[in-house]
Amino acid sequence: MNHHKIIGYTAGVFDLFHVGHLNLLKNAKGLCDKLIVGVSTDELVQYKNKQAVIPFLERAEIVRSIKYVDAVVSQQDMNKIKMWEKLKFNIMFVGDDWFDTPKWQGLESQFKKLDVKIIYFPYTSGVSSTKINETLEFVRNNFNEYTKVKK
Secondary structure: OOOOEEEEEEOOOOOOHHHHHHHHHHHHHOOEEEEEEEOOOOHHHOOOOOOOEEEEEEHHHHHHHHOOEEEEEEEEOOOOHHHHHHHOOOEEEEHHHHOOOHHHHHHEEEEOOOEEEEEEEEOOOOOHHHHHHHHHHHHHHHHHHHHHHHH
């Protein structure tokens, strides 16, 4: 019997790696034989008007070191079809915040023609790099206020 391997793909910034990221990668790996993860470059993150706290090479190395991840590629643009042409994945894992958006409805019909299944994963509630960042910023700002009072 010729069993061809199921290749899964997901992508993200993976800044300030947290348990939500880990859950996504663990759940994705459970549904495919080989999991490839696209890590957004610093340039791509900046295009989203954000800035990663951790530089790209370090984020890529952290993701590459997770036992559920088989390979890491750099995500330099948002073109998922171009990435498919390179990697020929069978399943793509996406956060459910994209579910039913016009952009992903369009992508789903394109991917259907390529026989690629899109699976939406729920985000781990209460955990996000943005929230961690905001908390760190709050702590830094208020720590300075606090230490001024102490002197």
